[in-house]
Amino acid sequence: MKLKGIQKIIGGTVSAMMIAASIPAVASAADQQDRGNIGGYDYEMWNQNGQGQVSMNPGAGSFTCSWSNIENFLARMGKNYDSQKQNYKQIGNIVLTYDVEYTPRGNSYMCVYGWTRNPLVEYYIVEGWGDWRPPGNDGENKGTVSLNGNTYDIRKSMRYNQPSLDGTATFPQYWSVRQTSGSANNQTNYMKGTIDVSKHFDAWSQAGLDMSGTLYEVSLNIEGYRSNGQANVKSVTVSTDGSGGGASSNDWNQGQEQNNDWNNWNNGQQNNDWNNWNNGQQNNDWNNWNNGQ
Template sequence: MKMSKFKKVISGTVSALMIASSIPTVASAADQQTRGNIGGFDYEMWNQNGQGQASMTPKAGSFTCSWSNIENFLARMGKNYDSQKKNYKAFGDITLNYDVEYTPKGNSYMCVYGWTRNPLMEYYIVEGWGDWRPPGNDGENKGTVTLNGNTYDIRKTMRYNQPSLDGTATFPQYWSVRKTSGSANNQTNYMKGTISVSKHFEAWEKAGLDMSGTLYEVSLNIEGYRSNGSANVKSISFGASPDTQTDTTVTTPADQGDNGGGMNFGGFGGDNGGGMNFGGFGGDNGGGMNFGGFGGDNG
C-alpha cells in the first residue's frame, strides 16, 4: 500500500476535527487506516479490507480499541522520530511506561513497535499475547536479555522483497519476546510496567544485530489476527522511570548451548503468509508492517 507522509495525512480539516474531538474511528472501507497526532502523540489504526468491526478512540497519551471478526487489525500510539534523522543513541535513554487493560480473545499481542531506516529494520518488544507466542518456533536465536524484571528471547527474522516504509525491500525484523506472557487469553489482563526501549536496542547490538540506522518510531501497539478483543490503554508516557531490576547482560546462543533456528518468517504465522502491508505512521513510500498473517490456524 502506498502512503503519503504522516504530516500530510493530518493536515486536512476532517483529520483535524477527528483529533480535536477524539471521535472513534470505525472500520468500514478496504484497508482502512486512520492516522493523527493528539497531544504530542502520534497514533494509527489499521484494519485490513475493513473486515469485521474495529475501532480506536485516541486521546492524548491513551486510547481504547476493539476488534471482532477481523483479518488483521492494529492500533498504536507513540512518538515518530523520523524527521530528526538520528540514531537512537542521540535521544538518550528512551523508556516507555504503560498502563493497559488488555483482553485478547484469540491471536493477538501487545508490544512496543517501530522501525529504523538506513538500514531499514522493523522491531518488536512483545509484552503479552493471546493464544500464540510470536514468532512461533521460527527465527534465528540471538540469546536472551533481562530487563525491567523480565527475561526476553532475542530473535532475528527476515522479510524478502516485501512492502516497507521505503517501498518493496528486503529487511530484518528484530524481536525481544518475554519468556512468560504478561497476559492470558480470554480474560482482561491488567498490565502496568516500564520498557527500557534503548536498553533493548543496546542488547540487540551486543547480540550482533545492526542498530546503526536512524530511529523512525517508538509506539505501544495492540494487534489482532482473525480474532476478537479489546484494550483500554489507560496511559502511555515516555521518560525515565525507576528501575531496580535491570540486567543488560546478554546471554548468547553459544552460552545457552542453543544453535538457534533458521527462519522464513511469513509474519506471525498465517496460513498463506498474507496480511499486513502497513505503512507505519506514514512513511514516504508506504508499505511498512508486513505480517504474513499474524498467526494462523497452525501458528
C-alpha cells in the same frame, strides 16, 4: 501466523502514522485507516480490507480499541522521530511506560513497535499475547536479556520482498519476547510496566544485530489477526531522558528474573510457561500474518 509487521507506521509529526507512517505502498484502497496526533502523541488504527468491526478512540497518551471478525487489525500510539534523522543513541535514553487493560481472544499481542532506516529494520518488544507466541519458530535465536524484571528471548527473522516503511523491500525483524507472557487468552489482563527501549536496542547490538540506523518511531501497539478482543490503554508515555524509570537490570544474557510480573502483582495469576501457552495451538506461521499486505 506471523503477526504482520504492520507496515503502517506512525507518522504524526510528518503526517502521522502512529507507528504507521503514511506509507502508500502499505495500505490498499480497501484498507481502513485512521491516523493523527493528539497531545503530542502519534496514533494509527489500521484494518486490513476494512473487514469486521473495529474501533479506536484516541486521547492524549491514551486510547481504547476493539476488534471482531477481522483479518488483521492494529491500534498504536507513540512518538515519531523520523524528522530528527538520528540513531537511537543520539535521541537519548528512550523509556516507554504503559498501563493497559488488555483482553485478547485468539491471535493477538501487545508490544512496543517501530522501524529504523539505513538499514531498514522492523522491531518488536512483546509484553503479552493471546493464543500464539510470536514469532513462533521463525528466525534465529540471538540470546536473552533481562530488563525491568522480565527475561526476553532475542530473535532475528527476515522478510523478503514484503511491504515496508519504504515500499516493497527485504529487511530483518528484531524481536525481544518475554519468556512469560504478561497476558492470558480470553480474559482481561491488567498490565502495567516500564520498558527501557534503548537497553533492548543495546542488547540487540551486543547480540550482533545492526542498530546503527536512524530511528523512525517508538510506539505501543495492540494487534489482532483473525481474532476478537479489546484494550483500554489508560496511559502510554515515551520519554528520551530515562524518566520512565525503573530498569531493574541491563546486563547482557543475565539469567536472573525478578518475580514482579504485573499479573502476579494484580491477580495472582500463574506464570504459564512457553509450553503451556503453545499446547494445542495451531501451527500458524509468520507469513500468514503478512499475506495480502
